[in-house]
Amino acid sequence: MTARRVAVIGAGPAGLAAAAAALRAGAEVTLVDAAEQPGGQYHRMPPDAFRTRPRHGRRDFDRVLGHPRCAWWAETSVWTLERAEPGEAPRVHVLRGPADGDGRDRFVLEPDALVLASGAHDRVLPFPGWELPGVFTAGATQALAKGERLAVGDDVVIAGSGPFLLPVAASLLEAGSRVLEVLEANPAATVLRGWARRPWELAAQGGKAAELAGYAALLARHRVPYRTGRAVVEARGDGRVEEAVTARLRADWSVLPGSERTVPADAVCVSHGFSPQLELPVAAGCALTEGDRFVRVDDDQLTSVPRVYAAGEITGIAGAPAARAEGLLAGWLAAGGAPAAPESRRARLRRDQGRAFAARLAAAHPIGAAWTGWLRPGTVVCRCEETTYGALRDAADDPAGGAPRVVKLGTRAGLGPCQARICGPTVAELLARPANPHHRPIAQPIRLGELAAPDEKEQE
Known part of the structure; x- marks a missing residue:
């Protein structure tokens, strides 16, 4: 019997x-990624160190990339999926x-099954x-620090919400x-209430507790204060950041008057959670969960589209261990592995533990509804x-042209190079209107010359 062809994005x-x-x-298997090296943000390291420095998971990389049935396509962008x-x-x-x-080359893959892990x-x-x-975003900060050993500044303030702030520090x-x-x-x-809910479930997350303890010890050793209920609400400077204004927040993230404090800094790193990259699942026709937040999958990680599986952050933000468990289950079943095999059962158990952790994470680090009080009419949104x-609100309040499409065209919000990847959720929230910023026939930028090039080549 011919082996199944599985493409993993x-x-x-x-x-x-x-x-x-x-x-x-x-x-x-054809494994595709836009980066030069595998591992994503979690395993990122300098290119030279990647080849020589021992690291957890490196042997797994070698076993996958060196396998005779695996084609590793680095620096490869998926620009669209054709239903x-x-x-x-x-x-x-x-x-x-x-x-x-x-001179990028266009190729088309025709797999028997597809695993989306974008x-x-x-x-x-x-x-x-x-x-x-x-x-800077916290992710960009960490990418530069881990991948290039470049510091974004000498004196840095890190702010936002969630445990990801700690590895960035x-x-x-x-x-x-x-x-x-x-x-x-x-x-x-809020943080303690979220993490303390159903405390017996934390027994399955011993590794996370040890990791947290390690970060806490590192911050203490470097005398870095960790403060809750406080945020950066303004950055100031002449041509670049010179100081950050922080303020105490209530539980709904409204600013407590009189609590503002100015901190001299040459860099500010911020992250208020994560937005899944849903362009490819939407292009494939996959159904999303309520509120269009994540890809909807069944107990086998199968999406609403036959032969299309999803794993990792696009199904829910739960951390690397849960993403690995989802990936194991999705890959095994996409390749035709037995659903009742021991490998499937173990992956489902770890996946379910990861989902419980994701629910706890969301409860401990929610985004308060009153954050819009930080904004001023001149604050840039897109x-x-x-x-x-101010321009966004004026367009939305115009009785003659307040429809979402008219607001978008009139203000240009979401029509720039990022195509609403960054501002899309924010604009939708500010306008209090549902919007799906992920619906794009072209998921990644492609030059007109590349699009007009001769027919694509079949997979090598």
Whole structure:
């Protein structure tokens, strides 16, 4: 019997696990990622260190990438998925080559099954001055520190919500920055209430507890204060960040008057959770959960589209261990592995534990509804098009043209290079109107010359 052809999109923890499981089940695997090296953000390291420095998971990389039935396509962007006939997996259209290089080649993959593990990116809520040079997302900060050993600043304030702020602080300290403080926007009562709910479930997350203890010890050693119920509500500077204004927040994230404090800093790193990258699942026709937040999957990680599986952050933000478990299950079943096999049962158990952790994470680090009180009329909301909060509200309040499409066209919010990937959820929330910023026939930028090039090549 001919081996199944499985395409895995994304080489982070979920994608690597999916590829490994599909290979064990006997499939021929094509693993695709836009990065030069596998591992995603979680395993990111400098290119030279990747080849020589021992690290957890490196042997797994070698077993997958060196397998005779695995084709590793690095620096490859999936720019669209073409829906196939009923019962068949979508055709995968890719561009091979550096994203900023010339002469990229177009290929089309026609797999028997598809595993989507495209991950997520930081969500950052706007505040006055967030468009200044020197304001970074926490993910970009960590990517530079881990991947290039570059510090974004000498004196850095880290702010936002969620445990991801801690490894970012650790990466900056290792890169030589002085971390002035780490600010969690939710008050201590909210954080403790979320993590203390159903405490017996924490027994399955012993590794997370040890990791948290390690970060706490590192911050204490470097005398970095960790403050809850406080956020950066403004960045100031002449041409770049020179100081950050922080303030105490109530539980709903409204600012407590008189609590503002100015901190001299040359960099501010912010993250208010994550937004899953849903462009490819939406292009494939996958149904989303309520509120269009994540990809809806069944107990086998199968989406609403036959032969299309999903794993990792696009199904819920639960951390790398849960992403690996979902990837193992998705890859095994996509390759035709037995649903009742011991591997499937173990993966389901770890996946369910990860989902419980995700629910706890969401309860401990929610986004307060009153954050919009930080904004002023001149605050930039869409950085690509420099659309301000005042312009957005004026367009929305116009009785003659307040429809969502008219507001979008009139203000240009979401029409810039990022195509609403960054500002889309924020604009929808500010307008109090449902919107799906992920519906794009072209998921990644492609040059007109590349699009007009001769017919795509079949998979090598």
